[in-house]
Amino acid sequence: MNEFQEWKNVCKAKQIVKVLNQRHFKASYVATRKEAKEKLIGMLEEGASVAIGGSTTLSEMGMVEVLRNGNYQFFDRYQKLPFDPDIVDIHRQSLTADYLITGTNAITKRGELVNTDCTGNRVAPMIFGPKNVIIVAGVNKIVDTLDDAFKRIREIAPMNSKRIKHETPCAETGFCVDCDCKKRICNFTTIIHNGIKFEGRIKIIIVAEDLGY
Numbered sequence: 154m155n156e157f158q159e160w161k162n163v164c165k166a167k168q169i170v171k172v173l174n175q176r177h178f179k180a181s182y183v184a185t186r187k188e189a190k191e192k193l194i195g196m197l198e199e200g201a202s203v204a205i206g207g208s209t210t211l212s213e214m215g216m217v218e219v220l221r222n223g224n225y226q227f228f229d230r231y232q233k234l235p236f237d238p239d240i241v242d243i244h245r246q247s248l249t250a251d252y253l254i255t256g257t258n259a260i261t262k263r264g265e266l267v268n269t270d271c272t273g274n275r276v277a278p279m280i281f282g283p284k285n286v287i288i289v290a291g292v293n294k295i296v297d298t299l300d301d302a303f304k305r306i307r308e309i310a311p312m313n314s315k316r317i318k319h320e321t322p323c324a325e326t327g328f329c330v331d332c333d334c335k336k337r338i339c340n341f342t343t344i345i346h347n348g349i350k351f352e353g354r355i356k357i358i359i360v361a362e363d364l365g366y
């Protein structure tokens with residue numbers, strides 16, 4: 154990336170931080186994913202219970218390893234469990250965690266957060282449950298409008314389906330066909346319009362680089 158693209162990313166990141174704070178989120182700017190990781194770790198108290206939303210952003214930052222090795226009560230959704238229902242139990246426990254850390258599928262220029270889930274285990278606690286929600290997002294998540302956010306989600310969903318090995322048409326073709334199969338991953342879509350109800354609960358770290366997809 155050349156210096157002008159980097160400059161553009163910094164401008165985009167700083168502008169969306171301003172908009173998000175006007176919408177009563179607690180947003181902050183960092184230049185790199187390394188800074189985002191340090192900032193995020195600094196926001197977690199030792200001993201706190203922490204849940205994580207499925208996120209390539211957080212995977213790229215190495216946050217699962219941090220939480221596994223740190224002094225936290227980590228509701229580890231990635232651990233190997235003998236039965237599927239056990240992981241649902243972890244998702245249930247996550248609803249009462251001190252912290253949910255997660256990415257977001259899209260942020261509109263007006264400051265709305267748009268997300269789609271398979272089971273709802275990420276979008277539900279983003280809205281209510283955990284005392285604190287910390288969202289990390291690169292500038293690639295910023296879109297113009299809600300329609301652009303929905304379009305973005307349809308474009309990235311096939312990659313998610315492939316990543317989590319769901320047998321969906323899009324995991325074969327790479328394109329969404331608005332499927333009707335049992336393994337469909339696009340079942341629950343939320344728009345968080347603002348952070349006004351529980352001021353300060355949703356904290357957003359905006360990174361001036363592309364992160365996740």
Ligand code: SF4
Nearest residue numbers: 310323329332338339
């Ligand atoms: S609706 Fe179905 S085909 Fe479309 S992205 Fe979601 S899982 Fe894939």
